[in-house]
Amino acid sequence: MKILTVVCGLGIGGTERTAENFSIGLMRCGYDVKVYASSEGGERAENLRQLGIEVMYSCSELHELKNSGWTPDVIHLHSLRVSMEAFMLIHNLFPGARIYEQNVFCTPTKFTPYLSSSLQLSQWCLWYYSQFPSTKRVSKTILPNAINVSNFYPCSLVEREDTRRSYGIAPDDFVLLRVGQPYNGKWNHKIIDVFIDFHKKYPRALLWLVGASPSVVHKISRLPNKSVKSRILLTDKLIGDEKLRLCYGASDVFLHMARIGETFGIVLAEAILCGLPVVTHQTPYSENSQAEVVGHLRGGLVANRYGGIIAALERLYLEPEFGKKLAITGAAVIKERYSIQSSINLFQSIMRGEVHSWKYVTKDLKIYLRDAIDAPIPGILFLLCMKKVLLYVVPDKYCRFFFRFWCRLFDKAVQM
Numbered sequence: 345m346k347i348l349t350v351v352c353g354l355g356i357g358g359t360e361r362t363a364e365n366f367s368i369g370l371m372r373c374g375y376d377v378k379v380y381a382s383s384e385g386g387e388r389a390e391n392l393r394q395l396g397i398e399v400m401y402s403c404s405e406l407h408e409l410k411n412s413g414w415t416p417d418v419i420h421l422h423s424l425r426v427s428m429e430a431f432m433l434i435h436n437l438f439p440g441a442r443i444y445e446q447n448v449f450c451t452p453t454k455f456t457p458y459l460s461s462s463l464q465l466s467q468w469c470l471w472y473y474s475q476f477p478s479t480k481r482v483s484k485t486i487l488p489n490a491i492n493v494s495n496f497y498p499c500s501l502v503e504r505e506d507t508r509r510s511y512g513i514a515p516d517d518f519v520l521l522r523v524g525q526p527y528n529g530k531w532n533h534k535i536i537d538v539f540i541d542f543h544k545k546y547p548r549a550l551l552w553l554v555g556a557s558p559s560v561v562h563k564i565s566r567l568p569n570k571s572v573k574s575r576i577l578l579t580d581k582l583i584g585d586e587k588l589r590l591c592y593g594a595s596d597v598f599l600h601m602a603r604i605g606e607t608f609g610i611v612l613a614e615a616i617l618c619g620l621p622v623v624t625h626q627t628p629y630s631e632n633s634q635a636e637v638v639g640h641l642r643g644g645l646v647a648n649r650y651g652g653i654i655a656a657l658e659r660l661y662l663e664p665e666f667g668k669k670l671a672i673t674g675a676a677v678i679k680e681r682y683s684i685q686s687s688i689n690l691f692q693s694i695m696r697g698e699v700h701s702w703k704y705v706t707k708d709l710k711i712y713l714r715d716a717i718d719a720p721i722p723g724i725l726f727l728l729c730m731k732k733v734l735l736y737v738v739p740d741k742y743c744r745f746f747f748r749f750w751c752r753l754f755d756k757a758v759q760m
Contacts, residue, residue: 709725
């Protein structure tokens with residue numbers, strides 16, 4: 345079987361990483377895989393070429409591929425930032441190919457009418473996507489991101505000490521780590537407020553931010569308390585899995601807060617694989633897969649509100665062995681569910697038609713929100729159940745704003 349992977353680019357982002365992992369996994373299972381990226385360059389392109397996977401960037405290369413007689417049976421579309429123009433060129437060149445969309449933001453895309461199936465990254469994404477009237481007749485199921493689990497594992501004591509020393513982190517510092525892309529939506533600047541409150545009680549706490557967004561950097565620059573500011577370490581970015589692994593291994597807790605939540609959250613899985621327990625904040629007004637990837641009392645602790653985040657951090661500070669046990673349990677689950685081989689096996693079943701559309705019911709949603717260190721936001725389950733009706737008359741962005749505003753009334757960790 346021939347498979348064409350279509351992706352926006354091959355840089356360091358999560359979508360690009362996922363496209364690379366799926367392409368490599370499918371190739372190793374015997375499929376004839378080629379990759380089309382709509383923007384040139386990127387660290388991942390060379391990795392693919394070294395493994396013998398052809399990477400294309402231009403329309404002329406696609407035409408040459410067609411003229412050579414190579415026709416894909418399946419197009420695996422990683423739809424984020426892929427233009428309609430590029431998609432229609434591919435669709436017109438290869439009209440017989442089945443198209444499976446790796447949907448990035450759990451909302452209908454302009455490609456929806458052409459899909460054989462829309463693949464959602466989590467149970468939450470599937471539920472969220474299913475609320476839109478336009479997805480009623482679309483085949484949809486869950487295919488999580490594929491993670492190269494062999495690249496992420498706990499550091500040795502020597503590696504931990506050397507990494508800390510290289511960044512000026514003292515041996516007795518309690519490091520709260522956050523790694524992300526520098527986009528405002530993927531960060532919540534309330535993480536600074538959480539750290540300030542935690543630091544008051546535990547002065548050896550240090551906040552390490554890698555790839556912080558402009559809004560977070562701006563908030564730090566305006567902090568009046570120099571002693572708090574001196575306990576925040578900023579790193580622009582880390583390129584390469586090994587550097588990331590050492591970063592995770594040198595820390596004590598991964599503190600995750602994102603304004604728009606996560607449709608998956610690859611860094612959360614990587615952190616857990618490296619032995620780092622995660623504290624994450626639920627965002628039921630938006631993407632919220634972080635709670636599912638981490639798992640409360642599995643790979644870390646899930647909080648519904650500001651107070652729950654503080655309580656979770658305190659428990660991991662006071663009970664370090666408890667945190668280590670969580671990371672071990674979580675790592676085993678991640679290897680089972682999200683390894684490249686696990687995701688490829690599931691994708692093969694989907695392509696063979698052995699996996700049918702999933703349904704996500706209210707009971708599942710209730711369990712999802714209650715599986716946390718503290719109680720859910722009052723009334724949020726009712727609002728979420730009403731969303732399917734509201735979307736017939738109100739655009740999604742207004743629903744999100746209203747839900748976010750409602751949650752902000754009960755949780756000061758919500759960033760408007």
